[in-house]
Amino acid sequence: MLPDLVAGVALLALTAYVLLGGADFGAGFWDLTAGGAQRGAPVRAMIKRAMSPVWEANHVWLIFLLVVLWTGFPVAFGSITSTLAVPLFLAGIGIILRGGAFALKGEAATIAEARALGATFALASVLTPFAFGAAAGAIAAGRVPVGNARGDEWSSWTGSVSILVGLLAVATGAHLAAVFLGADSRRAGRPDMVRAFRARALGSGVVAGGLAIAGLLVVRSEVPALYDGLTSGAGLVCVLVSGAAGLITLRLEWRERFEAARYTAAAAVAAIVAGWAIAQEPYLLPPDLTVHEAAGAHATLVALLVATGLGLLLIVPALTWLFRLALSGRLAYEENPRP
Amino acid sequence: MIDGVLGGPVDQDYLLQARQMQAMSFAVHIPLVCFGIAFPAMVLFLEGLWLRTDDPFYRALAKRWSKAMLILFAVGVVTGTILSFEMGLLWPEFMATFGDVFGLAFGVEGVSFFIEAIFIAIYVYGWDRLPARVHFAAGVPIVVAGLSGSFMVISVNGWMNQPEGFSVRGGEVVDVNPLDALFNKNLWHELVHMYIAGFIVAGFLVAGVYAYGWLRGRRDRHHRVGIVVALSVAALAAPAQLLVGDWAARTVADRQPVKLAAFEGLEKTTKGAPFTLPGGIEIPDLLSVLAFHDPNATVTGLDSVPKDDRPPTGIVKVSFRAMVFIGTALTALGGWFLWTWWRHGRLPSSPWFHRALVAAGPLALVALIAGWITTEVGRQPWVVYQVMRTESAVTGASGVPVGFAVLGLVYAGLAAVTFVMLHRFSRGPLEVEADAA
Numbered sequence: 001m002l003p004d005l006v007a008g009v010a011l012l013a014l015t016a017y018v019l020l021g022g023a024d025f026g027a028g029f030w031d032l033t034a035g036g037a038q039r040g041a042p043v044r045a046m047i048k049r050a051m052s053p054v055w056e057a058n059h060v061w062l063i064f065l066l067v068v069l070w071t072g073f074p075v076a077f078g079s080i081t082s083t084l085a086v087p088l089f090l091a092g093i094g095i096i097l098r099g100g101a102f103a104l105k106g107e108a109a110t111i112a113e114a115r116a117l118g119a120t121f122a123l124a125s126v127l128t129p130f131a132f133g134a135a136a137g138a139i140a141a142g143r144v145p146v147g148n149a150r151g152d153e154w155s156s157w158t159g160s161v162s163i164l165v166g167l168l169a170v171a172t173g174a175h176l177a178a179v180f181l182g183a184d185s186r187r188a189g190r191p192d193m194v195r196a197f198r199a200r201a202l203g204s205g206v207v208a209g210g211l212a213i214a215g216l217l218v219v220r221s222e223v224p225a226l227y228d229g230l231t232s233g234a235g236l237v238c239v240l241v242s243g244a245a246g247l248i249t250l251r252l253e254w255r256e257r258f259e260a261a262r263y264t265a266a267a268a269v270a271a272i273v274a275g276w277a278i279a280q281e282p283y284l285l286p287p288d289l290t291v292h293e294a295a296g297a298h299a300t301l302v303a304l305l306v307a308t309g310l311g312l313l314l315i316v317p318a319l320t321w322l323f324r325l326a327l328s329g330r331l332a333y334e335e336n337p338r339p
Numbered sequence: 340m341i342d343g344v345l346g347g348p349v350d351q352d353y354l355l356q357a358r359q360m361q362a363m364s365f366a367v368h369i370p371l372v373c374f375g376i377a378f379p380a381m382v383l384f385l386e387g388l389w390l391r392t393d394d395p396f397y398r399a400l401a402k403r404w405s406k407a408m409l410i411l412f413a414v415g416v417v418t419g420t421i422l423s424f425e426m427g428l429l430w431p432e433f434m435a436t437f438g439d440v441f442g443l444a445f446g447v448e449g450v451s452f453f454i455e456a457i458f459i460a461i462y463v464y465g466w467d468r469l470p471a472r473v474h475f476a477a478g479v480p481i482v483v484a485g486l487s488g489s490f491m492v493i494s495v496n497g498w499m500n501q502p503e504g505f506s507v508r509g510g511e512v513v514d515v516n517p518l519d520a521l522f523n524k525n526l527w528h529e530l531v532h533m534y535i536a537g538f539i540v541a542g543f544l545v546a547g548v549y550a551y552g553w554l555r556g557r558r559d560r561h562h563r564v565g566i567v568v569a570l571s572v573a574a575l576a577a578p579a580q581l582l583v584g585d586w587a588a589r590t591v592a593d594r595q596p597v598k599l600a601a602f603e604g605l606e607k608t609t610k611g612a613p614f615t616l617p618g619g620i621e622i623p624d625l626l627s628v629l630a631f632h633d634p635n636a637t638v639t640g641l642d643s644v645p646k647d648d649r650p651p652t653g654i655v656k657v658s659f660r661a662m663v664f665i666g667t668a669l670t671a672l673g674g675w676f677l678w679t680w681w682r683h684g685r686l687p688s689s690p691w692f693h694r695a696l697v698a699a700g701p702l703a704l705v706a707l708i709a710g711w712i713t714t715e716v717g718r719q720p721w722v723v724y725q726v727m728r729t730e731s732a733v734t735g736a737s738g739v740p741v742g743f744a745v746l747g748l749v750y751a752g753l754a755a756v757t758f759v760m761l762h763r764f765s766r767g768p769l770e771v772e773a774d775a776a
């Protein structure tokens with residue numbers, strides 16, 4: 001029971017990171033593909049405006065996830081980080097490049113500098129979610145054994161499941177970002193941007209949906225146990241919910257109703273994450289290590305849950321205030337471009 | 340002694356590189372953290388001055404500092420994230436074995452990070468949009484989170500030096516009590532010492548930037564107030580640091596006698612042990628006085644433990660000396676300022692004072708890193724003092740040198756770009772808005 005609760009907290013943190021952090025990475029993807037300096041400027045400005053106040057808070061979900069994992073499930077944490085050292089290191093490097101470039105972009109003095117920092121930001125925005133997705137795929141595919149670097153350093157995360165989940169992470173992030181940015185553009189009264197993000201949302205939504213279906217097919221041939229979990233009982237419900245939410249999202253996007261589409265798009269992604277967790281239940285690291293076997297000391301789990309509960313009492317109102325202010329446009333950082 | 344739950348020690352040819360990679364990552368993160376600790380308080384002080392005097396100059400300066408604070412915070416966030424990754428990437432066996440003993444601290448730390456990230460955004464992006472008092476109030480949680488965030492990380496480090504809150508039975512960790520681990524006996528002196536170090540480093544560095552401008556002829560109100568505010572903080576912190584350092588040394592003497600012996604490279608257990616100043620001058624009995632406040636006290640020597648259990652003494656000795664020497668010099672510099680300010684109500688006018696200020700910031704950084712080297716290398720060969728060896732903790736993955744090189748390059752680039760951008764920022768004009776009140 002206790003381990004399940006802690007696993008639930010970890011899943012919550014993971015979902016929040018996939019949604020909020022994922023959308024931040026997705027924004028970087030649109031930055032990357034926005035086109036030349038002139039043509040891409042409005043899209044990039046919109047991205048910067050929307051992301052600046054919230055990206056650090058969104059990023060903390062990742063830290064929180066790491067901490068819950070190593071405190072609650074230390075053996076699993078040590079096994080994952082040692083076997084999947086390569087993709088996790090790549091993700092880490094991506095995080096440095098991305099955060100650094102984004103934070104410093106505002107001080108760039110010349111077009112060339114801004115471009116170099118912008119390109120770094122954008123490329124790293126694709127690298128990081130891909131690497132995280134590949135690592136998650138490796139766990140789902142059962143390629144992370146218990147032990148200190150006991151799994152293969154390369155083949156563990158370069159299988160077809162990993163690649164597909166990596167691509168899916170990039171695509172869902174891009175889709176979420178397009179939807180969120182579309183809603184922001186509407187609030188900012190920018191019909192041209194609304195149209196621009198509509199096309200992006202629809203395109204990335206179709207790609208993400210296609211990758212999700214392809215993923216299911218690959219899982220069917222490569223990881224039958226996981227496939228069974230995804231096609232029966234609660235796992236199946238999650239898959240169906242995700243599919244339905246995805247279709248509704250596309251329809252809402254078609255009619256430019258981004259405000260509502262934000263919620264359905266988030267639901268579609270959250271349902272995939274939940275479905276994955278349910279499908280590999282009771283295992284944390286399939287095929288051997290269960291959630292209960294991996295759990296840390298009882299007293300620590302209790303303390304962790306209490307601390308998380310108290311923490312959320314502080315964090316939730318604060319986060320709500322931040323998002324309120326950001327969404328109502330009251331957190332704007334006027335850039336004073338210097339000659 | 341304990342080997343670990345993932346299967347015990349592995350072949351790792353690059354243990355040294357793993358340690359150096361860890362050390363490098365700390366050396367990048369910890370200076371940034373100093374700004375996370377001290378800058379919010381300094382900015383709020385300026386904003387408070389504005390609220391009291393209605394002088395838009397203070398608001399402009401506070402706003403400007405808050406932008407630098409945001410940039411440094413962002414770089415602190417990414418480098419801190421790397422540290423969190425490295426805990427697992429470099430030391431999986433350590434994490435797997437003890438994650439649930441010390442992890443609670445990091446759990447609470449996560450809450451601090453959230454609060455810090457949320458309110459720093461509201462504060463910095465809300466300058467022109469929030470009512471003045473609401474804005475000021477939004478800054479207070481940042482100051483608190485700077486303290487609570489340090490508290491938790493330091494608790495983990497204190498625990499590694501003074502492991503508590505569990506027992507070892509049959510090579511396994513049992514009877515875990517996370518609260519005992521959290522409030523370990525090393526926590527308090529390390530926390531206070533690090534917290535004060537944050538104010539010393541940030542204060543002297545900011546004052547140094549303005550002193551540099553002053554020497555280059557920019558002698559306006561902006562530079563004078565910049566020096567006075569930042570230096571007041573640092574000058575008060577420096578003497579306090581000497582007292583806390585003394586407390587730290589006595590705690591180490593009590594609980595980690597071998598580490599203390601490494602401070603002086605003391606081979607044999609000695610009654611009335613000497614201490615060597617930089618330059619090789621040996622002062623009799625001084626180590627006994629430092630460690631026990633008694634010239635005749637007996638100080639345990641390195642030979643009290645087998646050779647394999649001794650830390651490398653050379654680097655620990657040099658680092659400890661550098662820290663103490665710099666700490667004393669910074670206290671003297673701060674005293675010069677405080678004296679002149681108290682007697683004449685102004686800054687010392689000598690260019691030597693300003694030159695010393697320019698040097699003081701980097702020196703404070705050296706003291707900071709030297710202090711951590713003293714603590715961490717002095718703890719070797721243990722990752723968890725007298726319980727788990729560093730070589731048992733290390734990853735079995737290959738490619739440590741590649742990771743080290745890549746991270747080193749990325750950090751060098753990050754440091755260079757951050758420096759250039761902040762330098763440019765510091766030369767921009769202060770924008771005082773006439774209608775700010």
Ligand code: HDD
Nearest residue numbers: 529532533536539584585587588663666706707710711714
């Ligand atoms: C600006 C920075 C700074 C300054 C001026 C000093 N220290 Fe320090 N010192 C640190 C910054 C620091 C630190 C923040 O880097 C450490 C590392 C771990 C810790 O708790 O604080 C440290 C550790 C540390 C330790 C090891 C503690 C342990 O292993 O648990 C001792 C014994 C001292 N210090 C003693 C001193 C003395 C006697 C000083 C002055 C004369 C002094 N420090 C000035």
Ligand code: HEM
Nearest residue numbers: 371372375412415416419420422423452456485488489492
């Ligand atoms: C001397 C020890 C340390 C102190 C005092 C300290 C304190 C802080 C502070 C005050 C911040 C806020 C950001 C900033 O102001 O730059 C921060 C950021 C961070 N630190 Fe450290 N830290 C230390 C070492 C570590 C270690 C050992 C780790 C991990 C193993 C770590 C992980 C992090 C992370 C993940 C962040 C980013 C938090 C965010 O997203 O807001 N730090 N640290």
Ligand code: HEM
Nearest residue numbers: 358361362365366430433492495496711712715716719722
């Ligand atoms: C939590 C707070 C911690 C802080 C603030 C801290 C700080 C530091 C610092 C400043 C250094 C040396 C810097 C240098 O040589 O330039 C260092 C070295 C090191 N740290 Fe820590 N550390 C912490 C936790 C950890 C953890 C969790 C590990 C993981 C096992 C660790 C393992 C090491 C190792 C192996 C070294 C290298 C020692 C050597 O080179 O001999 N530390 N640490």
